[in-house]
Amino acid sequence: MTDMASLMEDRAAAKVISDNLHKPVDWDSPKIARNIKKRYAAERRFKFYGLAAIGVALLALFVLAGSIGSKGYTAFFQTYVQLEITFDQDAIDPDRTGDPAVIGKANFDGLIKQALRERFPQVTGRQEKRDLYSIVSGGASYDLRERVMENPGLIGQTRKVWLISGDDFDMLNKGYISADVEEGNRRLNDEEIAWYDALKSDGAVEKQFHTRFFTNGDSREPELAGIWGAAVGSLYTLMVTLALSFPIGVLAAVYLEEFAPKNRFTQIVEVNINNLAAVPSIVFGLLGLEVYLNVMHLPRSAPVVGGLTLALMTLPTIIIASRAAIKAVPPSIRQAALGLGASPVQTVTHHVLPLAMPGILTGTIIGMAQALGETAPLLMIGMVAFIVDIPGGALDPATVLPVQIYLWADSPERAFVEKTSAAIMVLLAFLVLMNGLAVYLRKKFERKW
Amino acid sequence: MSLSFLLLAVAALCVLSFYFGRQRAIALSGGRYSNLHSLPTHYGMYVALWCGLPALLLLVVWYMFQGSIIEAMIIADLPAEITGDPGKLSLALNSISLIAEGGGQHLTVSPEVVDAGRRLARLHTIANAALIVVMLASASVGIMLSYRKIDPEMRARNNVERISRWIMIACSAIAILSTVGIVFSLLFEALHFFSKISPLEFLFGLEWSPQTAIRADQVASDGAFGAIPLFVGTLLITLIAMAVAVPVGLFSAIYMGEYASSKFRSVAKPALEILAGVPTVVYGFFAALTVAPFLRDNGAIIGLDVSSESALAAGLVMGVMIIPFVSSLSDDVMSQVPQSLRDGSYGLGATKSETIRHVIFPAALPGIVGAVLLAVSRAIGETMIVVMAAGLAANLTVNPLQAVTTVTVQIVTLLVGDQEFNSAKTLSAFALGLVLFLVTLGLNVFALKVVQKYREKYD
Amino acid sequence: MAAVSQSAMTAEPSVASPKMTARDLNLSYGDNQALFDVNLDIVERQVTALIGPSGCGKSTFLRCMNRMNDTIDGVTIKGEVTLDGRDIYDKRIDVVQLRARIGMVFQKPNPFPKTIYDNVAYGPRIHGLVNSRDELDQIVMTSLERAGLLKEVKDRLQSPATGLSGGQQQRLCIARAVAVSPEVILMDEPCSALDPIATAKVEELIDELRSNYTIVIVTHSMQQAARVSQRTAFFHLGKLVEVGETDQIFTNPKDERTKGYITGRFG
Incomplete structure (x- = not known):
């Protein structure tokens, strides 16, 4: 009974509302106007959040680029000091043999030290002298030797020579060490700064373009350290990676896209590829360590092992990109080829692959760019060793650019900060080039079917 | 070096055999290709495949086993006092390989070890020579056998296509092989580790200090291997990263997808993607040398004691790195919400933000959850930023201003540099790797399933 | 010929006080x-x-009447559309309010992935039309009732709307539009995705709604137009060819093209 009553009541209430419902809303009422205002304010706020989010991301990008650029650009120049070197016959080639072997063994370091002592005769103490010698880099004597070897006529003469300076002196000249800081808190004492001022006022300090940075291998001395060794290591590593991952990746993509029956095997492969793409890179490093080094006993620190490890990592990228490119080729082309009696393999090699190649190459370049920037797995397989020599092949111990950056970032010397930043700039330049090439390829061969 | 020459030699043989195979087919055809079952090039490829393929397979198999066989031979000849003790053995093996490479003069080792070193060098030379002989022999045999088979009736094309099909299947199987390889290498070493340290202690222990494990008198003594501080540190940094990446990434995606003009999008989108292309080592450097000092100095100004290797610095920078990842994934997901839903909402007089908040976002939520899970898995596995900017000290804390360490940092520290295999310290890295792999795999599988389901809903 | 019939059209507005009008409306997508x-x-x-x-x-044309084309890039509209004598493309007109006054039902049922209740409540909520939960309940109930759906969904208001059948979903969309008390309801081929039984129900509903709302319906089916409408307008190649009482259009079309279309010579 009560149910019935309440139902009737509901009906009645519904009727009232129902009558109200087709009475137009008074859109000009103050309540509605207020509401509209609030809604538009919310709209503006929401839009602002979106813009702010993009702003935050771009700001981070600018700060990142700015901090690296501002720290790194100085590394492309190096401070040189001009000294008056006496190429003393007795010191270089006392028996006047003129034999390059004898000259090569001469104590050029001593000549530089002597020149420094002559320039600052007031320096006498042991520690003071050591400080004085550190104005010039340990590498300067090699330069001097080379100079004399090339031009033996110098022997017996006195010449003004520009010599590469030590790292602290370089930092002082570049303004990274400030004379205003209390003496105990800086790398150079007051006396050393006075020497600098004296040399500077003679015009005997200048910055020159630092070619060594691009041509040298690693070194413990920041002013002698260069990225060439790491760059060559990266090159060998990437060559191995490319040689393995490109053919394997493309063949796998062709199989999965064109030939594979829909069975369990194919399904497992697909799931595997998708998951491999998301496995942390360091896990690939562990795989490389265990399989390549501990089981197969391949040489440690060698680009070949790095390449093998990175190949497994880039494989999913290449397979996924290649499959997308192959899928984009319209079926009509395959049907046309098959209709002319071409075999499936011929159809793929003659028609599908050439048409998909720009997309495949784009994906491959992006995969290679990822591999070029990868660090963690290479730490696992020992490509993190301190290696001075430029590697001569894929089996020599080597390091790669990102690992070099990691190593330098870990070094305590102040001068390595600018080297690290500069190495990052070089690495980023390579990445920009590669990605630019990928974008160019995509734009040039973009095709709408 | 000899390896690349060997490969070049085999490649040259392949080219030659292709040429001769083709010539023979042409000769047999008597000038009319229609007499042949297949094109002459197919006969050439048939011979070339039989020349190169077995040789290459042989090479791979050879390298898989050469190391362990030689090592076994060396160990077999070592005196029992060395082989009986795993610590001594690994030390001796290190010295032996040093001596074999012509170094190790400064080592003070027993004459057996020196002999073994020389023997190792000799074995390597023999093995390399043998490899060359075997590979070239296999290539030649392959050429001879297949060359003789050339006949106008032979179905060369079908043969070549069958072989290439198997090559393609093998290439696809590499994906499975690498997963299997990962699982087995992690599992093998991790089980080794768990035979020394109980899994319960590893998973639930509160103290982590593997460095103390090495003591002079005990090669494999126990340190403390409780991984909880690592897990907490990893989660803390991941959480900070997500706190940056999820809101920023999501709102960027919303703005790009729903508000931005196409001109703005064409500039801002690639700019955001640059963030994704920056190598992690660069982020690490940025975190360690710019962000961390900035936080420390500013913290000091407002009276906060911020560690110079704070979780906050690493987390913030990692968040920046993940922004484009979240943004592009959620952009994908939200653009899949059908236009009809937007129309329905606009048709009722909803504003853009109301439509986004009440219709698009809820509709896209499963996909966005999937995207965030993928981002979490990436943050957990990220290595270089934390290696360079987070600490090594395994503090059990959730204070973002303090230094914490993560699973990946520990794997790197434990395995970089000289390792003693078989010590619990080294093996623990593999146990950590196993945990890392399983967790990220679980997250990925789950996230991909969620996204997949979502896609199907709107396809 | 065409020019003559065109000018004849302009003279046609025999309607005393139209709810909406379109005058010299031109629209282009880019070029x-x-x-x-x-x-x-x-x-x-x-x-x-x-x-x-x-x-x-x-x-x-239908989408011009509540400015849904605003959301598409590169659209230019010239001419005038009025509602109660006011130009809806006037800058002072708030498009959000306008769309509440001129509701729309789409070709494919597009319920939001929410509960049935929330779908209907969406409009009143965003427009702030209610002050209490009770009021909202009432609006939802009556709107559903109007759309002839209440009986079918009464017991599962909190279940997801996507679980309804196609016809039910479309009626839900109508309920959703009705809930904000619109004056005009635009329907864009509302039955094209429905089966005949659901179509009949929706047509019945349209006929009932007529007593309270002004309805404009785009339809593919001439039978449907004949069944539900009082007036019919025939469009061809972007031009309005003929408009008049439905009976007249179907029995005695003035234009050859209209005749051709309704007799099935093209379409």
Whole structure:
């Protein structure tokens, strides 16, 4: 009974509302106007959040680029000091043999030290002298030797020579060490700064373009350290990676896209590829360590092992990109080829692959760019060793650019900060080039079917 | 070096055999290709495949086993006092390989070890020579056998296509092989580790200090291997990263997808993607040398004691790195919400933000959850930023201003540099790797399933 | 010939006080002109059907009437559309309010992935039309009732709307539109995705709604236009060819093209 009553009541209430419902809303009422205002304010706020989010991301990008650029650009120049070197016959080639072997063994370091002592005769103490010698880099004597070897006529003469300076002196000249800081808190004492001022006022300090940075291998001395060794290591590593991952990746993509029956095997492969793409890179490093080094006993620190490890990592990228490119080729082309009696393999090699190649190459370049920037797995397989020599092949111990950056970032010397930043700039330049090439390829061969 | 020459030699043989195979087919055809079952090039490829393929397979198999066989031979000849003790053995093996490479003069080792070193060098030379002989022999045999088979009736094309099909299947199987390889290498070493340290202690222990494990008198003594501080540190940094990446990434995606003009999008989108292309080592450097000092100095100004290797610095920078990842994934997901839903909402007089908040976002939520899970898995596995900017000290804390360490940092520290295999310290890295792999795999599988389901809903 | 019939059209507005009017409406997507000088009056509390072959611009015209084309990039609109004598393309008109006054039902049922209740409550909520939960409940109930759906969904208001059948979903969309008390309801081929039984129900519903709302319906089916509408407008190639009482259009069309279309010679 009560149910019935309440139902009737509901009906009645519904009727009232129902009558109200087709009475137009008074859109000009103050309540509605207020509401509209609030809604538009919310709209503006929401839009602002979106813009702010993009702003935050771009700001981070600018700060990142700015901090690296501002720290790194100085590394492309190096401070040189001009000294008056006496190429003393007795010191270089006392028996006047003129034999390059004898000259090569001469104590050029001593000549530089002597020149420094002559320039600052007031320096006498042991520690003071050591400080004085550190104005010039340990590498300067090699330069001097080379100079004399090339031009033996110098022997017996006195010449003004520009010599590469030590790292602290370089930092002082570049303004990274400030004379205003209390003496105990800086790398150079007051006396050393006075020497600098004296040399500077003679015009005997200048910055020159630092070619060594691009041509040298690693070194413990920041002013002698260069990225060439790491760059060559990266090159060998990437060559191995490319040689393995490109053919394997493309063949796998062709199989999965064109030939594979829909069975369990194919399904497992697909799931595997998708998951491999998301496995942390360091896990690939562990795989490389265990399989390549501990089981197969391949040489440690060698680009070949790095390449093998990175190949497994880039494989999913290449397979996924290649499959997308192959899928984009319209079926009509395959049907046309098959209709002319071409075999499936011929159809793929003659028609599908050439048409998909720009997309495949784009994906491959992006995969290679990822591999070029990868660090963690290479730490696992020992490509993190301190290696001075430029590697001569894929089996020599080597390091790669990102690992070099990691190593330098870990070094305590102040001068390595600018080297690290500069190495990052070089690495980023390579990445920009590669990605630019990928974008160019995509734009040039973009095709709408 | 000899390896690349060997490969070049085999490649040259392949080219030659292709040429001769083709010539023979042409000769047999008597000038009319229609007499042949297949094109002459197919006969050439048939011979070339039989020349190169077995040789290459042989090479791979050879390298898989050469190391362990030689090592076994060396160990077999070592005196029992060395082989009986795993610590001594690994030390001796290190010295032996040093001596074999012509170094190790400064080592003070027993004459057996020196002999073994020389023997190792000799074995390597023999093995390399043998490899060359075997590979070239296999290539030649392959050429001879297949060359003789050339006949106008032979179905060369079908043969070549069958072989290439198997090559393609093998290439696809590499994906499975690498997963299997990962699982087995992690599992093998991790089980080794768990035979020394109980899994319960590893998973639930509160103290982590593997460095103390090495003591002079005990090669494999126990340190403390409780991984909880690592897990907490990893989660803390991941959480900070997500706190940056999820809101920023999501709102960027919303703005790009729903508000931005196409001109703005064409500039801002690639700019955001640059963030994704920056190598992690660069982020690490940025975190360690710019962000961390900035936080420390500013913290000091407002009276906060911020560690110079704070979780906050690493987390913030990692968040920046993940922004484009979240943004592009959620952009994908939200653009899949059908236009009809937007129309329905606009048709009722909803504003853009109301439509986004009440219709698009809820509709896209499963996909966005999937995207965030993928981002979490990436943050957990990220290595270089934390290696360079987070600490090594395994503090059990959730204070973002303090230094914490993560699973990946520990794997790197434990395995970089000289390792003693078989010590619990080294093996623990593999146990950590196993945990890392399983967790990220679980997250990925789950996230991909969620996204997949979502896609199907709107396809 | 065409020019003559065109000017004849402009003279046609025989309607005393139309609810909505379109005057010299032109619309282009970029360089593609989709509507040419459309002049049409919509009579209050009647159903006006827009018919014509596909691509003739009838849907485009419908979307102009509540400014749904605003959301598409590169659209330019010239001319005037009025509601109660006011130009809806006037800068001072708030498009959000406008769309509440002129509701829309789409070709494919598009319930939001929310509960049935929340779907209907969505409009009143965003427009702030209610002060209490009770009021909202009432609006939801009556709207569902109006759409003839209440009986079917009464017991599962909190279950997801996507679980309804196609016809139910479309009626839910109508309930959703009704819930904000619109004056005009635009329907863009509302039955094209429905089976005949669901179509019959929706048509019945349209007929009932006529007593309270002004309805404009785009339809592909001439039978439907004949069944539900009082006035019919025939579009062809972006032009309004002929408009008049439905009976007249179907029995005695003035234009050859209209005749051709309704007798099935093209379409």
